[in-house]
Amino acid sequence: MTITEKIIAVHAGCERVRPGEFVYADVDVALGNDITAPLAIAEFERAGLEAVWDPDRIALIPDHFTPNKDIKSAQQVKVMREFARKHRIRHYYEVGRCGVEHAFLPEQGIVVPGDLIIGADSHTCTYGALGAFATGVGSTDLAACMATGKVWLRVPASMKFEFKGRLPKWIGGKDLILHTIGRIGVDGARYRAMEFCGQAIAELNIEERMSLCNMAIEAGAKNGIIAPDDVTLEYVSQRGLRTPRLFRSDADAGYERTFEWDISNLSPQVALPHLPENVRPVEECRHIAIDQVVIGSCTNGRITDLRIAASILKGRKVARGVRLIVIPATQEVYRQALREGLIEVFLDADAAVSTPTCGPCLGGHMGVLAEGERSLATTNRNFVGRMGHPASEVYLCGPAVAAASAVTGRITHPDEI
């Protein structure tokens, strides 16, 4: 079996499972945010359910429109807060104590290797970086899981992506996943498990692996996953709230397709509007002028990303006419960036630094685009209207290209400056 099949089998109480099979699986952690949880709570209450299955295994994180951007958003968070109090939900956190859910949960050790995690947020697949099975679901799935601790799943077939060669300078998890989506398309892994391996993956730290697994959904996948190794165990040993369970694919595991790519000469990757599959090497995007740069989100708002951005911005200024918005993904990332002097580097460069929020990634607040404006962002989606006006544009990249481009005002290879 593959690592994905093994984790599902263990949680479904089966010896083995096969792709296509339906199971009701036990869930270790169920997650919702200020957009999806209120709907789940409404469903839960409408069904007349009185008790949650386990208040320690539910995480409700207000991160999308927080700090509350308007009255309606405040009402949504209020629904979550009151539900969390009533049911004594352990992992509910107020603004000031949390951050973007997919950065916060791993950082706090709430998710660990071997877990089966569902989240009413499509980027829940991020936790595959720890060797967990994690998948995005809807609010009704969350409501049902809050009542029963279970989720229905169709076991996905697995696709294997082996990245050979050593990671070139400036290349991170974001570039590897953009490259992958560019090759297979936004439905290239629809309903599938994407398993990532190879020398380049071994060289990635956990945060880079999270950037990679985060965007598996952008290829249509059910989950992205990387087998746990020493890097994983070191990360988890410092924070895990529960004991990790380590799984890896058998040598004779079945894969629907296998891809092998040598990435030793890969350029930084950029996804052009309006789909994440419109990927080009940065060299082909050099002429594109930008109005705004966003560095943050569940994809690239961790300390690794801020260090890379600061290394380029140090002693430089954001180009005239360009707005750079830097959003540390969690309070801990913010504090660490402050300790290391990164926030000062951003401020000296004339960047706006925000408290943690998903904000601009989904056109919510903190950097919404006007008609005709163009943003380069370390976020994960560049759909029509994603960051604001339907006639605005979003280009996706990693933190190095984002920082370099903020300095020049056009999409730029970090080596250029």
Added chain:
Amino acid sequence: MKGTCWKFGDHVDTDQIIPARYLNTTDPGELAAHCMEDVDPGFSSKVRAGDIIVAGENFGCGSSREHAPIAIRHAGISCVIAKSFARIFFRNAINTGLPILECPGVVDVAREGDEVEVDLAAGRVVHCPSGQTFPVPPFPEELQEIIRAGGLMNYVRKRVGHR
């Protein structure tokens, strides 16, 4: 059910179905009012009850927002027919009781404004202008149980009630 087609292409994403800027509410009527507005302004006021969305590959890709099937249903759409569905949208439609069908054949022949008749029980879609009939394979039994219960929460309530 029989309804008029609204035709869309491949990869209709959830930001097109309901832009994130409207997700600060869970009110179905408000969500429906903004359904598809960035790709087809005024869509929800043009739709008549019972109309059908016909789309290409990977319909509903992107976010997990259940606001998407809710907006579609409350705009008056009776059924979504696509060549294929993104997986979270697929779950959300099954769980919330929005009828969906994978039927590439009818997507290729139907044009906007055509009448299409859907027989869910028989697993059949008829393109009325040409009279062409397309069989639709049934969903797996496990999903049909959820559909028959009227959605996941009804299904769960029954199971919890049995304990």
